[in-house]
Amino acid sequence: MTVTLADVAARARVSPATVSRVLNGNYPVAASTRERVLRAVDDLDYVLNGPASSLAAATSDLVGILVNDIADPFFGIMAGAAQTQIGGPGDGSGRAGGEKLAVICNTGGSPERELTYLTLLQRQRAAAVVLTGGAVENPEHQAAMAAKLAKLADAGTRIVFCGRPPLPEGDALVAALAFDNRGGGRRLTEHLISLGHRRIGYVAGPRERTTTRHRLEGHREALHAAGLGAPAAEGGAGGPGAGSGDQGADGDPLVVHGPYDRRSGYEATLELLRRAPDVTAIVAANDTVALGACAAVRDQGMRIPQDISVAGFDDLPFSVDAVPALTTVRLPLFEAGARAGRLAMGKENPPPGGIATIAAELMIRGSTAAPRG
Amino acid sequence: MTVTLADVAARARVSPATVSRVLNGNYPVAASTRERVLRAVDDLDYVLNGPASSLAAATSDLVGILVNDIADPFFGIMAGAAQTQIGGPGDGSGRAGGEKLAVICNTGGSPERELTYLTLLQRQRAAAVVLTGGAVENPEHQAAMAAKLAKLADAGTRIVFCGRPPLPEGDALVAALAFDNRGGGRRLTEHLISLGHRRIGYVAGPRERTTTRHRLEGHREALHAAGLGAPAAEGGAGGPGAGSGDQGADGDPLVVHGPYDRRSGYEATLELLRRAPDVTAIVAANDTVALGACAAVRDQGMRIPQDISVAGFDDLPFSVDAVPALTTVRLPLFEAGARAGRLAMGKENPPPGGIATIAAELMIRGSTAAPRG
DNA sequence: ACAGCCGTAGCAAGCGCTTTCTACGGAAGA
DNA sequence: TCTTCCGTAGAAAGCGCTTGCTACGGCTGT
Numbered sequence A, B: 001m002t003v004t005l006a007d008v009a010a011r012a013r014v015s016p017a018t019v020s021r022v023l024n025g026n027y028p029v030a031a032s033t034r035e036r037v038l039r040a041v042d043d044l045d046y047v048l049n050g051p052a053s054s055l056a057a058a059t060s061d062l063v064g065i066l067v068n069d070i071a072d073p074f075f076g077i078m079a080g081a082a083q084t085q086i087g088g089p090g091d092g093s094g095r096a097g098g099e100k101l102a103v104i105c106n107t108g109g110s111p112e113r114e115l116t117y118l119t120l121l122q123r124q125r126a127a128a129v130v131l132t133g134g135a136v137e138n139p140e141h142q143a144a145m146a147a148k149l150a151k152l153a154d155a156g157t158r159i160v161f162c163g164r165p166p167l168p169e170g171d172a173l174v175a176a177l178a179f180d181n182r183g184g185g186r187r188l189t190e191h192l193i194s195l196g197h198r199r200i201g202y203v204a205g206p207r208e209r210t211t212t213r214h215r216l217e218g219h220r221e222a223l224h225a226a227g228l229g230a231p232a233a234e235g236g237a238g239g240p241g242a243g244s245g246d247q248g249a250d251g252d253p254l255v256v257h258g259p260y261d262r263r264s265g266y267e268a269t270l271e272l273l274r275r276a277p278d279v280t281a282i283v284a285a286n287d288t289v290a291l292g293a294c295a296a297v298r299d300q301g302m303r304i305p306q307d308i309s310v311a312g313f314d315d316l317p318f319s320v321d322a323v324p325a326l327t328t329v330r331l332p333l334f335e336a337g338a339r340a341g342r343l344a345m346g347k348e349n350p351p352p353g354g355i356a357t358i359a360a361e362l363m364i365r366g367s368t369a370a371p372r373g
Numbered sequence C: 001a002c003a004g005c006c007g008t009a010g011c012a013a014g015c016g017c018t019t020t021c022t023a024c025g026g027a028a029g030a
Numbered sequence D: 001t002c003t004t005c006c007g008t009a010g011a012a013a014g015c016g017c018t019t020g021c022t023a024c025g026g027c028t029g030t
Helices: A005-012 A016-024 A031-044 A050-057 A073-086 A111-123 A139-153 A181-195 A210-225 A262-275 A287-299 A317-321 A333-345 B005-012 B016-024 B031-044 B050-057 B073-086 B111-123 B139-153 B181-195 B210-225 B262-275 B287-299 B317-321 B333-345
Strands: A062-067 A101-106 A128-132 A158-162 A174-179 A200-204 A255-257 A281-284 A309-311 A328-330 A355-358 A361-363 B062-067 B101-106 B128-132 B158-162 B174-179 B200-204 B255-257 B281-284 B309-311 B328-330 B355-358 B361-363
Touching: A005 A016, A005 A031, A016 A031, A050 B050, A062 A073, A062 A111, A073 A101, A073 A128, A073 A333, A073 B073, A073 B101, A101 A111, A101 B073, A101 B101, A101 B111, A111 A139, A111 B101, A128 A333, A139 A158, A158 A333, A174 A333, A181 A200, A181 A210, A181 A281, A181 A309, A181 A328, A181 A361, A200 A210, A200 A262, A200 A287, A255 A262, A262 A281, A262 A287, A262 B317, A281 A287, A287 A309, A287 A317, A287 B317, A317 B262, A317 B287, B005 B016, B005 B031, B016 B031, B062 B073, B062 B111, B073 B101, B073 B128, B073 B333, B101 B111, B111 B139, B128 B333, B139 B158, B158 B333, B174 B333, B181 B200, B181 B210, B181 B281, B181 B309, B181 B328, B181 B361, B200 B210, B200 B262, B200 B287, B255 B262, B262 B281, B262 B287, B281 B287, B287 B309, B287 B317
Parallel strands: A062 A101, A062 A128, A128 A158, A158 A174, A174 A355, A200 A255, A200 A281, A281 A309, B062 B101, B062 B128, B128 B158, B158 B174, B174 B355, B200 B255, B200 B281, B281 B309
Antiparallel strands: A328 A361, B328 B361
16 A cells, blocks of 8 residues: 555665665765656655654654743744754755754643653654753752753753753753843843832742743842842742742742733732732733733723833733833844754754853833833 | 663563553553563663654554644644643643644745645654644645645544635545634624724735635625625636735735735735725734734824724734734634644544534724724 | 363564665776 | 776665464363
């Protein structure tokens, strides 16, 4: 039923070995023979059997891209950009050789699924794996990840981090592209402070996430530098047994944690406004959350930015269209994703030290202004 | 270096066949033996070799999901939902059996890449393929797609369409979930007409796209029904050699085509306003385009909806947060994606006739209102 | 007590491809 | 003219797993 290499070989009157070599193009084959083989391939409509090929060659052409939530453009943009460098033609060069299949895996932010996907990828002998987004800061999980990644790495899989810091036990085998979340967070809050804000609410992302922590730390750095610091809750690996409440278990009433979604932004903002009616600005963990925050502020009958300023993070495409346009921190998601893709393909050399920090740029727009006289 | 089935077998003092059967769980194995094997697997940290397994079993656990643009939440939501039903655990049942690896492939809307991915998937002997989004209405491409899909289908790959109509030569092997784009488009325009609008501009998606055509047809149906029809340009497979201009080559000056992105919405709206300064409403091909349209309207110094109404399509998450909130047509993207995933997994029976139409719901919000007296 | 079964486990034959090693013919060098 | 070498093609040995078929006890039925 299905056409095999041998069928093609028979039709081209050559040996299977020759057909394989023509297809892989890594061995000298006379032009006339090649042509005959190619014609046979065409005539028979032959399609290589991937599993068989991978088995024999001990490598596959799969590249995994792990994301927390593919419905979120933050990840969609990075994943799409990475795929640009990995799969299909489209690089204009026609049916180029480096054809790989990019596999986007949606972990939903769950550590178990992350590990499961890594196993699945290991099972497929993936050529490379790109890990995007923030990592979960759970020692146990991190250890499991490190072990798994080490195993993948020495099975020949290239590992690339994109927008997340490398694991503590970072081995030299990985390349990492980390966003300057801390610096971006700091500059954003500095901007607010320079406008005259003194009481700033912060809608943070989920706890135990590097991204969440770094952005929040940047925020606090700015606050402290301006002498506005809340009780310092920094350093250490987070207080033990902080419970799961959204309440500022850090002891800081001006910070509320929640998932990275609109609803969380809405509710956390309401909570913040209840706790501290005197806040004049709200910083959200990301743009999506900021949108929810804006809605909440508006529903409370306040105007942005006259009554209260709101800022986001990421500069997703829709942020410029918010009304007023959202002040935020721009992360070059597409560029970073593309670079990660290139790194995964071995098309680009890893940065010195294996890790590069990607700058974040403050985008000042209409949603922030000086507090009312 | 790498642990193989045989190693596990040796350690468990059984034959490789037995280990395989324990792992696949499709053959009776005594409990005690199973336990011994499982322990050996654990001890050795064994990971199945996917390619070898796929080769021997002539099936793989890959499921492909084709999307036009993964950075667009429209696709991200569907893909994520589908993956929910396909990959990883997370269904609460722990390491269930039906573990599959969902592969999201980003075609960028390009026919060639679509075909390329299908070939790659065919090469991997994918268990199923989910095609999302509108199809390109190019006879040649459609024929190629039909041929490719037929080949996939009789290689045992399940084919599911999600949010796109099945191919003309629809064989019974596929299940299709089609959005009621035409009906949604019609109701949206009817709503505008009922508010009193008579001159309605339309920012359409790219030509040669089923989605674009259906939404536009719905719009025109409503117009005609109200006796507002422009020169009827319907039926037929589109005028030949219409050139590539954005201009209303259909002959309808109130319609401008462009890609499904914000920028296109912005520019097309400017063009529309120039051509017909008397329009009182603008319907966009989708929400993203609508955001661009809103920006353009605002930049022209007009207010929404007092001076001009704007409507979108899809009801993406950010639409409710636009200011004013966007009137649009809600498509149950998540539900459809999940259902497609289930269909792909064979967890759900295909709808009668193989094709189901998914209803679109009109969401009336603040961006549309009666035109100024 | 013996034939016949059922429940389990092993044997061995591939699955379709890659790749090392060998072979062969002709061109170039001696 | 004979040897050497290069360019090119074939033979064959796996890659690690699945699975049809066979084999072997102990149970049941008569």
